[in-house]
Amino acid sequence: MPIYCVNKHAQSNGDHEVHDVTSAHGCLPVPWNRVDLGYHPSCTGAVAKAQRYYANVDGCRWCATLCHTS
Numbered sequence: 001m002p003i004y005c006v007n008k009h010a011q012s013n014g015d016h017e018v019h020d021v022t023s024a025h026g027c028l029p030v031p032w033n034r035v036d037l038g039y040h041p042s043c044t045g046a047v048a049k050a051q052r053y054y055a056n057v058d059g060c061r062w063c064a065t066l067c068h069t070s
Contacts, residue, residue: 004046004064005034006053015058015070018046023063043067 003021007029010016019028020043028034035053040046043064050057059067 001039001041002043002046004037004040004043004049005029006037006046006050006057008033008035010054010056011058013070014056016050016054016056017058017060018043018050018064018067019060020063025060025062027060027062 005019005021007017018037021028037046037049043059043066047057047059047067058070059065061068
């Protein structure tokens, strides 16, 4: 089961991106810019948990593609 995190700092469009920490895509934020979201069977659960922290959340287009919307 993948481990997910979300960027603490929003992208230029205001979204906080959810990332699969176990991914090999090289798109992870630096450790000090992450909130750990734990293990989830898919990015859907990770995005839901990230929305507890931030109003605008999106999946990373490279490592959480099923949850990438913008």
